[in-house]
Amino acid sequence: MTAAVIDGKAFAAEVRGKVAAGVAGLVAKGITPGLAVVLVGEDPASQVYVRSKGRMTVEVGMNSFEHKLDASVGQAELLALIAALNADPAVHGILVQLPLPGHLEEAAVINAIDPAKDVDGFHISNVGLLATGQKAMVPCTPLGCLMLLRARLGDLSGLNAVVVGRSNIVGKPMAQLLLGDSCTVTIAHSRTKDLKALCKGADILVAAVGRPEMITADYVKPGATVIDVGINRIERDGKQKLVGDVDYASAAEVAGAITPVPGGVGPMTIACLLANTLTACCRANG
Ligand code: GUN
Numbered sequence: 001m002t003a004a005v006i007d008g009k010a011f012a013a014e015v016r017g018k019v020a021a022g023v024a025g026l027v028a029k030g031i032t033p034g035l036a037v038v039l040v041g042e043d044p045a046s047q048v049y050v051r052s053k054g055r056m057t058v059e060v061g062m063n064s065f066e067h068k069l070d071a072s073v074g075q076a077e078l079l080a081l082i083a084a085l086n087a088d089p090a091v092h093g094i095l096v097q098l099p100l101p102g103h104l105e106e107a108a109v110i111n112a113i114d115p116a117k118d119v120d121g122f123h124i125s126n127v128g129l130l131a132t133g134q135k136a137m138v139p140c141t142p143l144g145c146l147m148l149l150r151a152r153l154g155d156l157s158g159l160n161a162v163v164v165g166r167s168n169i170v171g172k173p174m175a176q177l178l179l180g181d182s183c184t185v186t187i188a189h190s191r192t193k194d195l196k197a198l199c200k201g202a203d204i205l206v207a208a209v210g211r212p213e214m215i216t217a218d219y220v221k222p223g224a225t226v227i228d229v230g231i232n233r234i235e236r237d238g239k240q241k242l243v244g245d246v247d248y249a250s251a252a253e254v255a256g257a258i259t260p261v262p263g264g265v266g267p268m269t270i271a272c273l274l275a276n277t278l279t280a281c282c283r284a285n286g
Helices: 008-028 044-059 075-087 106-111 124-131 140-153 171-180 195-200 265-284
Strands: 034-040 063-069 093-096 160-164 184-188 204-207 225-228 232-236 239-243
Touching: 008 044, 008 140, 008 265, 034 044, 034 075, 034 265, 044 063, 044 265, 063 075, 075 093, 075 106, 093 265, 106 124, 124 171, 140 171, 140 204, 140 225, 140 265, 160 171, 160 195, 171 184, 171 204, 184 195
Parallel strands: 034 063, 034 093, 160 184, 160 204, 204 225
Antiparallel strands: 232 239
């Protein structure tokens, strides 16, 4: 069997088109949604993400506010910036790019963001709202994965889903979303026993471990839908290459459908960020 390729790039372009139409409607009423992105330090991968976020924000007609701070910035100065962004009516969404340098307290920074402007869905209030099935800002990467799964499979109820990875950004909210869609959900991680056998029982397999090409064909149930969240830069044959957490070539021989890297989950993350910013702006304006 050769898996169908889930084209996240095309799907994300559709989502951005719908967001742009929503933005145009607001602009006609004199309201322009604004997204503020805070980048601390010079991490090259983060710089790339922030640049493409800024470009796409402008492309859908929103205002993009970028705040680049020195890696040595103190906690108090960062919190003061967040307080100013919380109070700024032109800013509807705030994103603090993670990871932060080690001397900053990540949880305190995230929880200082106004939950209504927390377009990443990382604030403890949004985490709690999601976990209790209430209206929340939902983290962008898992939301993008859920949209791809629904588009591919329709009703997810009763399906066995295994999420490999337990991060606050992807693994845990992904599990909550799948549970919300009535999947039977297992969260696996580095201490899980017999991971291969567990994964092989999954109708939906979400890989978010950050280990290049770890999930090979022998982790995949025939016909399963495989969602690869990994973005790993590796060197192969003397060349830089971007690969996922799934060994695409072998897994695609067994899976029913699979997301490629690049062009799968990645573009959906930014599209969902823009959708969340539009939602935050609509809520702020009644
Ligand atoms: N770093 C890696 N992914 C993300 C994300 O979705 N949001 C933020 N703020 N930082 C990240």
